[in-house]
Amino acid sequence: MELIKIYDTTLRDGTQGEDVSFQMKDKISIAHKLDELGIHYIEGGWPGSNPKDIAFFKEIKKETLSQAKIAAFGSTRRAKVTPDKDHNIRTLVAAKPDVITIFGKTWDFHVREALRISLEENLELINDSLAFLKENVDEVIYDAEHFFDGYKANPAYAIKTLQAAEAAKADCIVLCDTNGGNMPYEITEIIKAVQKQITTPLGIHTHNDSECAVANSLHAVKQGVVHVQGTINGFGERCGNANLCSIIPGLRLKLKKECIPDEQLRRLREVSRYVYELANIAPNKHQAYVGNSAFAHKGGVHVSAILRNTETYEHIRPEVVGNATRVLVSDLSGKSNILAKAEEFNIDINSKDPVTQEILEKIKEMEHCGYQFEGAEASFELLMKKSLGTHRNYFSVLGFRVVDEKRTDDQRPSSEATVLIKVGGKTEHTAALGNGPVNALDNAIRKALEKFYPKLKDLKLHDYKVRVLPNGSGTASSTRVLIESGDRQGRWGTVGVSDNIIDASYLALIDSIDYKLHGDDKS
Incomplete structure (x- = not known):
């Protein structure tokens, strides 16, 4: 089975996303995480564009990676300047990466309007830039920018640009949906046309402006593409790049393609969270495969079914991507939810126990008043213990x-x-x-x-959220306060609701401290 190479550009293309920024040390740390995940190529940045990226390529040489190749990114030479005299090309070579990736213009509109050169001159830029780089580095990848839009506008010229890259012996030609507006059926048909005229291995690089980046990447692989580019969590300019956290399990679990080993696939969620953390961005809980809600079940019918067999409402086993099944408790809950949470908390009750129904009614009543336990499972565990009479009053x-x-x-x-x-x-x-x-x-x-209780010194407040509940009372409205706390052992959420924001905060704070004390007793 042919191996699909994964090319990660989080450290370059990903940082072009709004609110995304990494310090140089962050980039080194993320590179190690990507290597541990089994990523084949890590694009570290554009060394000709800023000092931070130059420093990265200098520092990464001091690090030991198990298998990933480090790629440097740049562009074709400038018009009327030979490759050996072009500052960008020389800087790429001086960075001494394992791989050099450059992009060039495919769309005749861009050649005329952006570069303001002839179509023939653009072909020369592509060919001699790649040929020069091939003399100075073992592996060269060519990104055909705006390829799909360029092909639709002028198919013959778009193919000529690829042929110029092929003649320079580029190791891989990557077809880019740079504006992110193409549909899966268009991607497939255009790749078929390319394969009739280009024999160099093909790659795919898509953006998510039409919410099709992942689908376009998977369709490209089905058509025979062997190199896939993307970013962790889909970070990137505008609506983002193709999300590798969806593409990788899609390749491995859905298309049954070789990409990264199963044992490393289990680290996918861990890497996703790590990149969010260093970017200082709250994780998207609804993100496919790796999000907190990806395998979370709320409706009583759903929970009852997954307790018998998780395949009833889960498309894969969450453990294979490092995630886990979660049962949520809300006013939509049935007894199955309560029993599942009790088992999770090692609390011994059964469906015939009157307390189970009592807890269920209490939850529905509290949620009607504005409580929400989906992010406050510590408060829910305390509620269960109080109902059962097993709660210790510290x-x-x-x-x-x-x-x-x-x-x-x-x-x-x-x-x-x-x-x-x-x-x-x-x-x-x-x-x-x-x-x-x-x-x-x-x-x-x-x-x-x-x-x-001296151990309370370990208790830290990590997050504090206030939500005004929509009851039309303006500043007198009820508020819900969600608090995330933690210690050296883990994190937990608590909730408080009141028409007084201080009282709501107090209720959540008390539950947080109470949960910490109960946890210390367990340990």
Whole structure:
């Protein structure tokens, strides 16, 4: 079976996406992750365009990769300048990558309007740039920019540009849907036409402006393309590049093609999350294959079915891409949801236990009031334990007060919270300042409890979200607060709902601390 080579351009094309930026050290770290995943080519950047990319190619030489080749990206030479004198070409060679990839113009419209040279001159640019690079590096890849649009506008000329690359002995010719507007049926038909006239191995590079980048890439492989370019999480300019987190499992699990080994495929979600983290972008929970919701089940009928056989509502086993089945709890839940979550939390109940129905009714009532447990499973576990009478009461808050004060217009507001907390037979009355009322309240509660439970010093608040619930009451509307907390062992979510934002925050904070204490008892 022919191996499909995966070419990752997250570190170059991916960084052209809005809000995406990596420091040089981040790029080195991501390169290691991609190598561990089994990616064949890692495009590190355009060394002729900025100092950061030049530094990357210098530093990556000091690193040891298990199998990935490092590619440098650039363009054909400028008009009226020979390759050996062209700064871009010389910089590519000086970077000393394993592979050099350059792009050239395919669309006659671009040749005339962007380059402002003759069509024949453009063919010379492509041919002698590639021929020069082949004399200086073992492997050269040619990206035929705007190929599909160029072919539709002028098929004969588009093919001539590929023939110029083939004559220069390029190792792979990549057909690019640069504007991302072509449909799968167009991609297939045009590739068929190309294959009648070009014998060099073909690659595919697509953008997602019509939401077809993944489909176009898979159709291209079905037609015989052996090299696929894309980015992790689909990062890229405008609507993004083809998403390798969907393409790779599509190739391996759907088309049954050799690309990366199954054992490395299990790292796909891990790599996806890692790249999101370094880009400082919240992961897309609805992302296919690797998202938190990709194998999450909410409807009672669905949950009942997957408990018997997961294939009823899952197209693959989530473990093969490093993901997991999740059962959500909401007002759409049935007893199956409750039983599945109880099993997940090692809580022993069954469908005939009256408490199961009690929990179900309680959840539906709370969700009607605005609660949401899909991102707050810690709060749900505590709710179950309270219903079963197995919840340990570590502390009681007898009362709290929060003061937010701004004395003059040019002064920052100051926040102070006082709490009265009872632990066992002892009462603590504590005050603390904070950066805002919620932070002050959090600091005061922790200050009181850490005397009794020192492990609370490990507790960190990672995320805080406020949602105004749509009840038409304006600033008096109810709010839902979701908090993500964590320690060295993991992370968890809690929720609070109230028509007072401080009270909603307090409820979520208390659940977070309570869950931490229960977890410490388990360990």
